[in-house]
Amino acid sequence: MNTEAWLDEIENDAHERFNPPRSPRALTVLYDPGCALCRRCAFWLSGQPSYVRLELMPCTSAEARARFAGIPWLGDELVVVGDGGEIWVGPAAFLTCLWALVEWREWSYRLAGDAFAPLAERFFMVISNRRKAVSALFARRCTDGTCSIR
Numbered sequence: 001m002n003t004e005a006w007l008d009e010i011e012n013d014a015h016e017r018f019n020p021p022r023s024p025r026a027l028t029v030l031y032d033p034g035c036a037l038c039r040r041c042a043f044w045l046s047g048q049p050s051y052v053r054l055e056l057m058p059c060t061s062a063e064a065r066a067r068f069a070g071i072p073w074l075g076d077e078l079v080v081v082g083d084g085g086e087i088w089v090g091p092a093a094f095l096t097c098l099w100a101l102v103e104w105r106e107w108s109y110r111l112a113g114d115a116f117a118p119l120a121e122r123f124f125m126v127i128s129n130r131r132k133a134v135s136a137l138f139a140r141r142c143t144d145g146t147c148s149i150r
Contacts (some may be wrong), residue, residue, distance in 0.1 A: 024055040024082030027100055028067075029093075030074060033058035036135035037127075038078075049102040078128070091124040 005094045029045060031038040042056045057064050073079055073089045081094040088096040098108035111120040127134060 022084065024052055024084055024086060026055065026082045026083040027055055028055045029066065030057055030059040030064055030071075030079040030081070030130075032075060033060055035131050037131050038135075038136075043069060045101075048104075050100045051102060051105065054097075054100055087094065089129065091121040094124045095120065116131060131139045 016023075029042065031042045032091045033039060045054060046056055059068075060081065064074065068074055068079070068081060071081075071087060078093040080088045080096045082088075095108050095112050098104040098111070108136055110116055
């Protein structure tokens, strides 16, 4: 019997039991302020009741560039950062936003499950890849930083 391996296994097991992963208590949602669809989504998120504190931040702001400079997807993808340093990008960030919301958490679990995950990912990627075209639908009503589409 390898005593050292056995002790390592016990130590790892104890670490997992006594330091379980925790859910974030706050999320920072980094969105593209140059995109009317992104601004509209941020506006919608800000009005939703949430289980965790949501901080919506334009990815081009000085604060975002200072705090999150090491994130390579900043500006290209939806990025969500948890208060523990967790990072979600693209479709995972979209589902994390839904997870944070009182009325949408159950849907986040459904959409992340085996049955719907591929569909949810494809849907998000199609919208994300065409966000400039989709933004044209919102642009006229989102010119001053607020969006009137309800």
